[in-house]
Amino acid sequence: MESQRNILVIALLLVSFLIWQQWQTDKAPQPETAQQSTQTSTGDDSFIPESDQAGGEVPTDAPVTASRQLVTLISDTLELTIDTQGGDIVRAELLEHDDELNSDDKFVLLSNGANFVNVAQSGLIGRDGPDASADGRPVYQAEQGEFRLAEGEDRLSVPLTFTNEAGVTFTKTFTLERGRYVVGVNYDIRNQSDKPVQAQLYAQLKQSESKPGDDGGSMLMASAYRGPAYSTSETRYSKYDFQDVREANLNQTTEGGWIGMLQHYFVSAWVAPENGENQLYTRFLNNQGQGIIGFKAPVTTVAAGAEQSLSAKLWLGPKLQDEMAEVAPNLDLTVDYGWLWFIAQPLFKLLQILQGFVVNWGLAIVLTTFVVRGIMYPLTKAQYTSMAKMRMLQPKLMALRERYGDDRQKMSQGMMELYKKEKVNPLGGCLPILIQMPIFISLYWVLMESVELRHAPFMLWIDDLSVRDPYFVLPILMGASMYVIQKMSPTTITDPMQQKVMQFMPIIFTFFFLWFPAGLTLYWLVSNVVTISQQWYIFRQLEKKGLHSKATS
Known part of the structure; x- marks a missing residue:
């Protein structure tokens, strides 16, 4: 599964979530x-x-x-x-x-x-x-x-x-x-x-x-x-x-x-x-x-x-x-983390523990990002390994397309047989993305509902993590980090329309994050930086094994 396509999956999930939230706000009749x-x-x-x-x-x-x-x-x-x-x-x-x-x-x-x-x-x-x-x-x-x-x-x-x-x-x-x-x-x-x-x-x-x-x-x-x-x-x-x-x-x-x-x-x-x-x-x-x-x-x-x-x-x-x-009993449930409370609650407890050591909620968010991405590292490694293997199969997939033409049923059967023979899971690269989104949404509600983060400063110009960055520096840096990830991830997408969509994804995400709480943008920025580091390290290890070089040759 292509990294570029994974970014598109994130975008669609995020946009769907935002539209749903706004619908929840707007659907109630206006008071008389x-x-x-x-x-x-x-x-x-x-x-x-x-x-x-x-x-x-x-x-x-x-x-x-x-x-x-x-x-x-x-x-x-x-x-x-x-x-x-x-x-x-x-x-x-x-x-x-x-x-x-x-x-x-x-x-x-x-x-x-x-x-x-x-x-x-x-x-x-x-x-x-x-x-x-x-x-x-x-x-x-x-x-x-x-x-x-x-x-x-x-x-x-x-x-x-x-x-x-x-x-x-x-x-x-x-x-x-x-x-x-x-x-x-x-x-x-x-x-x-x-x-x-x-x-x-x-x-x-x-x-x-x-x-x-x-x-x-x-x-x-x-x-x-x-x-x-x-x-x-x-x-x-x-x-x-x-x-x-x-x-x-x-x-x-x-x-x-x-x-x-x-x-x-x-x-x-x-x-x-x-x-x-x-x-x-x-x-x-x-x-x-x-x-x-x-x-x-x-x-x-x-x-x-x-x-x-x-x-x-x-x-x-x-x-x-x-x-x-x-x-x-249950009065603490007024801190309403929504339907992902089972993720938000331990996430907030982790933030509390880390904040107790560093005495800064912004640093606690940074450390939480490291902990989350560290836990997800085995999945991340599997994601990039799956990407490399999928790229290795591109010549064989192209041969299947030439052989079966427009016969979608035979094409699908041939692809499944090829994946099984080569021991490749075509959905292996999606799992980290699917896990990342609930964590992102949960942290959003933690920032929205936890009074401890109200008026909590980070450093420099960020004096309140619960509201947007007043100078939009963090969203711009986040968009730049997405652009770097995009350039680091070779793609086999040949469709011109899909290529244009992918090129605009960092800009679209930057626009979304302009209104997000600074703490949430900080989390996503640090997560992107960790992704860049992990991607560089994992691809380097794959190159030593010859897998990545073959996949991109």
Whole structure:
């Protein structure tokens, strides 16, 4: 199999992959133009947990209370803004992640503005739940307006309290821990009335379907998924995009589980209580263009004079696989490597190990390329040996063509007999190419999904491996390396059209790679350099055996 033809195979596979990715992005119907809500940064009042027989109906809209205020919680990793009406988190900044490269602004995961809403809500519904009151959601009381994790302390706990007319006190406590992105949310119900109290914990995430400036990906590049997802005891991980939410309400019952809103490199996710049957649900607010995904825990009864605690966990942060796996089963699957995850996962682990030694993700990519090509060396050697043998058979193949003319059946039979006699596998040169492409695609998704590579520098002008080379140096060098490989590989292609196509392949590939992440282009460039070295070495060894010289004579 000709090396030139192998390059064509790569091109066709790559183009097919890019077209398929773009089709995946474009095939979903565009969201309908939704009426923008008139919410301000002071918070939002609409919350719609699905009703059931035990929990009762929840009002769609709650009246705004003038006494509401905003409370700020600050740790070393998170800065949260909480609306005391309902105790919702209406803003979350990630203090260890810049919004843009070299920016002084921090990345905002949750926000509640006029044009885009992304908030984390929770409360108590049910017969006596304060969030199910006809008077509106409760307004909690806080001791002060700002709470900060003190030096030397590892935990910050902030209680918000509300007492209803019956004398039942509800204390909603937010807990932040140093170095972590998990927010603990705990409800203490102190029933000082003379009747039992029934309440049901719910938690949900609400987000606008359309986001200003969200174009769904750049040219030839698939965009990362943004939208709802969930996990149950039967389904480890499933996306449930906004279109799904529009078409049908999710209604899943599970022990444990979690619900989340995903976006590029980051995720917000409510983790339901492990014990008891939780109900996962979705709703779509057509008048506001917002989707909701949430869970409801079982109904809890608190006897007169007794106390009861209900709790959930909320992840607000980057997609850190090891840490998320500790918070909830399968939460790490939100790092979505696609259908080639079984290749991408070990590839990322290899990158992590190598980066631990060289402390540079770019160098780790270079070393990973050496490791991958080293593992593939036996196949690469077989590829070039097969190429040499195939060239040796060219005179005999030409003789078969002259003998059988246009009789394709006899020609094919004669070729198979010749390959069998000479012990040549005509497909032997294709295997390395077929293996290389899944690795290439897997590394693409590793760069797209692994937050560790976000804003990760390499050297010189490459200050972010997750985006394209700003000066297009790497794509040009990659195209030049392809040209060298092309010139090093003698060909027997005689068709003028095929020759022209092959001549333009380095230019076509260079054009493709202009928009690829710099880390991916770096991998392909180094891979080409290794290919040039291996090809030179293998052909030299074949020349010593006389195989290559005979094949090219």
